[in-house]
Amino acid sequence: MNAEAAIPVESPRPRWRRRIAILARRSSLIAWIETVVALVLAGTIIASYLIVSSHAAEEAMVTPLLGATL
Structure with missing residues (x-):
């Protein structure tokens, strides 16, 4: 058997x-x-993105409690 690589x-x-x-x-x-x-x-990343992007659309800062939770 002198195969170079699998087909x-x-x-x-x-x-x-x-x-x-x-x-x-x-x-x-x-x-x-x-x-x-x-x-x-993956769920945590998606949830964090949705939370932060919803606050960015309102141009409001994330509250300290929400920031600590994230």
Whole structure:
């Protein structure tokens, strides 16, 4: 066997869908925890952006309590 590289296979599904399918098949606890943490991080970033951008549209400063919460 003297293959230079693996032959690329074009798949109709994007890479992230294939990874989710692999995670579902393996069903390991650590992988699920990592997925949940990534989703929580994305949700936190989106919520923070929406809160700050709503205050920026009003040209009002963020209150100290809201700033500490963020």
